[in-house]
Amino acid sequence: MDTNKYGNLSLFYTTQQWNSMNEYEKIRNFNILEKYKALIKFGFSPPKPDFMCDSKRKLEDDNIEYNITQKKMRRKFIPPVRKSTTPEMEVDCVLAQLSVILIKKGIRGKVAGFKELKQVIKKLEQEIEHTVIAELEPEEVSAPRRRYPKRSVPRKNYTEGEIPDDDDYIFCDDCDHEWEGDCPIHGPLQIVQDTKVPQDPEDPTRADRTIPPQLCIGQSKIPHAGRGTWTRVALSKGIRFGPYEGAIVEYNNTNGYGWQIRRNRRPSHCVDAKHCGFANWMRYVNCARHEEEQNLMAFQYKGQMYYRTVMDIPPHMELLVWYGDDYGRELGIDVDNFHNPQNVQSERIFVVVWCVTTLLFVLHVYVERHVMYCRARRTDLPLLKSQHNQKEQYNGNCHDHHLNTDLETHIGQKPYNATVHSSLIRHLRIHTGEKPYKCAKCDYSATVHSSLISHLRIHTEEKPYKCDKFDYSALNMGTVHKFTLERSLTSVINVTTCNRHSNLITHLRIHTGQKPYKCDKCDYSATQHGHLITHLRIHTGQKPYKCDKCDYSATVHSNLIRHLRIHTGQKPYKCDKCDYSATHHSNLIRHLRIHTGEKPYKCEKCEYVASRRVSVIKHMNKHIQERIFESSNHNIS
Numbered sequence: 001m002d003t004n005k006y007g008n009l010s011l012f013y014t015t016q017q018w019n020s021m022n023e024y025e026k027i028r029n030f031n032i033l034e035k036y037k038a039l040i041k042f043g044f045s046p047p048k049p050d051f052m053c054d055s056k057r058k059l060e061d062d063n064i065e066y067n068i069t070q071k072k073m074r075r076k077f078i079p080p081v082r083k084s085t086t087p088e089m090e091v092d093c094v095l096a097q098l099s100v101i102l103i104k105k106g107i108r109g110k111v112a113g114f115k116e117l118k119q120v121i122k123k124l125e126q127e128i129e130h131t132v133i134a135e136l137e138p139e140e141v142s143a144p145r146r147r148y149p150k151r152s153v154p155r156k157n158y159t160e161g162e163i164p165d166d167d168d169y170i171f172c173d174d175c176d177h178e179w180e181g182d183c184p185i186h187g188p189l190q191i192v193q194d195t196k197v198p199q200d201p202e203d204p205t206r207a208d209r210t211i212p213p214q215l216c217i218g219q220s221k222i223p224h225a226g227r228g229t230w231t232r233v234a235l236s237k238g239i240r241f242g243p244y245e246g247a248i249v250e251y252n253n254t255n256g257y258g259w260q261i262r263r264n265r266r267p268s269h270c271v272d273a274k275h276c277g278f279a280n281w282m283r284y285v286n287c288a289r290h291e292e293e294q295n296l297m298a299f300q301y302k303g304q305m306y307y308r309t310v311m312d313i314p315p316h317m318e319l320l321v322w323y324g325d326d327y328g329r330e331l332g333i334d335v336d337n338f339h340n341p342q343n344v345q346s347e348r349i350f351v352v353v354w355c356v357t358t359l360l361f362v363l364h365v366y367v368e369r370h371v372m373y374c375r376a377r378r379t380d381l382p383l384l385k386s387q388h389n390q391k392e393q394y395n396g397n398c399h400d401h402h403l404n405t406d407l408e409t410h411i412g413q414k415p416y417n418a419t420v421h422s423s424l425i426r427h428l429r430i431h432t433g434e435k436p437y438k439c440a441k442c443d444y445s446a447t448v449h450s451s452l453i454s455h456l457r458i459h460t461e462e463k464p465y466k467c468d469k470f471d472y473s474a475l476n477m478g479t480v481h482k483f484t485l486e487r488s489l490t491s492v493i494n495v496t497t498c499n500r501h502s503n504l505i506t507h508l509r510i511h512t513g514q515k516p517y518k519c520d521k522c523d524y525s526a527t528q529h530g531h532l533i534t535h536l537r538i539h540t541g542q543k544p545y546k547c548d549k550c551d552y553s554a555t556v557h558s559n560l561i562r563h564l565r566i567h568t569g570q571k572p573y574k575c576d577k578c579d580y581s582a583t584h585h586s587n588l589i590r591h592l593r594i595h596t597g598e599k600p601y602k603c604e605k606c607e608y609v610a611s612r613r614v615s616v617i618k619h620m621n622k623h624i625q626e627r628i629f630e631s632s633n634h635n636i637s
């Protein structure tokens with residue numbers, strides 16, 4: 001067997017199974033195994049890949065001691081049970097409780113086996129007496145808190161009879177389990193209250209007015225879905241909204257605004273938010289078009305429906321709940337089609353009128369870019385954090401989210417879904433790095449044939465993509481879209497004043513990335529002519545803005561204005577939290593971090609974060625010293 005090429009993978013198969021597997025299956029499973037091991041190494045508890053669960057017989061048959069099977073890897077798959085606790089769940093429960101107790105005591109210890117665990121808990125209980133025990137609800141130590149494995153509450157179809165009857169449980173997205181009440185490890189969900197407005201059947205604006213300040217109501221991004229709910233600021237995972245408000249009606253009420261509440265395994269009644277006088281803003285949250293699009297999860301707790309954020313959500317995003325396949329179909333969503341990730345990309349054209357400059361965007365790609373642009377500019381927007389992720393910044397979380405999704409794919413939770421074998425082969429090249437399509441004219445090579453075809457057009461100067469509105473053609477469709485967008489907007493929007501019109505054209509370059517003003521002395525290019533003129537002063541040394549109090553001169557007027565404050569003592573940038581004031585805006589921004597505790601600068605090598613870049617630079621010296629020390633030790637030995 002190819003033990004070197006595929007690591008320990010062959011251990012999980014009989015010789016017969018192994019020989020019947022093709023190359024791609026081996027590569028795929030090898031990748032899954034590697035990711036799984038990496039997750040374990042980093043302290044995660046991922047579910048075992050299927051092939052590891054099936055391997056018991058093989059290991060017994062061959063009498064092989066599989067050393068990498070650490071304690072966590074031996075953990076069995078928790079079957080989807082509803083209420084009764086299995087021994088495996090008990091072990092998990094006790095482990096979780098133990099870790100809380102140990103953390104509270106500042107101890108970290110290793111315990112093997114369930115019996116020992118219980119003994120340790122008992123001993124610790126005696127030691128720490130009542131204070132900590134009270135917080136942990138001690139009566140449940142011998143009978144661990146009941147909880148549900150995630151799979152017993154399928155995320156998909158809350159409306160389809162899957163909600164646990166006993167709704168005293170809250171799912172913790174961090175430990176992947178339901179807890180009776182708040183999660184004892186990660187703490188409660190952060191509650192965002194509605195704006196208080198009394199229910200009034202005569203008031204059709206009531207629902208809209210209950211919206212919390214972090215959100216707003218606007219046109220949905222989903223075509224024909226009416227209005228929707230959007231974030232104004234970044235929201236982190238673990239925020240709870242609700243309860244969902246409306247009139248209490250019969251459980252079989254089927255208009256699109258009702259949530260069915262279940263009691264004792266049966267539908268009990270429906271909260272109907274059709275009537276705005278009884279409803280709150282949650283009535284505007286639309287249904288995601290596929291499960292991956294959802295960022296909110298609906299859950300029933302103590303007889304009421306709530307929504308919680310299941311991921312970090314950037315500003316200016318629409319909140320979407322996945323109502324379930326069946327409901328999706330009722331809404332006319334092509335549910336099966338949307339499960340194909342490729343279709344998610346080809347999102348339809350839609351219009352968003354959304355941002356400071358209130359521009360009209362006709363292509364999804366521009367909206368995405370625009371949102372990123374706004375996010376980059378509006379760093380002053382407060383980040384609403386939950387207790388689950390106190391110190392994380394949005395950018396990090398976004399990355400984590402993608403990483404997690406990717407890891408889920410690799411550990412087999414969401415296997416790559418290819419309908420045709422060739423798609424899988426193509427997908428696998430992402431992992432193998434194989435680029436079989438090579439250009440005969442240059443060094444370029446591609447993973448897929450179509451990329452090579454488009455590349456070849458650079459050599460042939462062929463421009464097959466034509467704009468159907470204007471006389472324009474390009475190498476690829478993306479460039480045509482860009483062109484059409486700019487042309488359409490500039491011609492469709494009939495702005496009367498020439499000045500505003502040219503501002504719009506200039507502004508659009510932010511989105512199209514177009515920089516037509518190029519410096520002939522260096523690589524610099526600009527979106528505006530004025531910027532190029534200023535830049536050229538670097539080459540000519542010209543500094544036309546002179547201070548009449550000293551020798552200072554500047555290339556741009558704003559620098560002179562800032563300089564003059566040294567002479568006038570003017571400090572126009574004032575902190576609204578204390579007496580601090582600054583001559584420069586950037587100094588105020590830096591100062592404000594004292595109040596917000598924000599530490600945007602991160603060390604690439606460790607967890608260190610700082611409020612000032614210079615601190616990270618200083619800190620990096622430590623790593624450099626360490627590296628020098630290590631390499632000198634290495635050389636000595």
Ligand SMILES: C[S@@+](CC[C@H](N)C(=O)[O-])C[C@H]1O[C@@H](n2cnc3c(N)ncnc32)[C@H](O)[C@@H]1O
Pocket residue numbers: 220222223224225226227228255256257282283284285286287288289331333
């Ligand atoms: C809870 S309401 C959401 C608010 C609604 N958009 C509005 O403007 O009042 C649910 C209704 O919105 C529409 N809707 C929600 N999600 C949708 C989707 N993904 N596609 C199409 N229509 C949707 C359907 O008409 C549905 O009955």
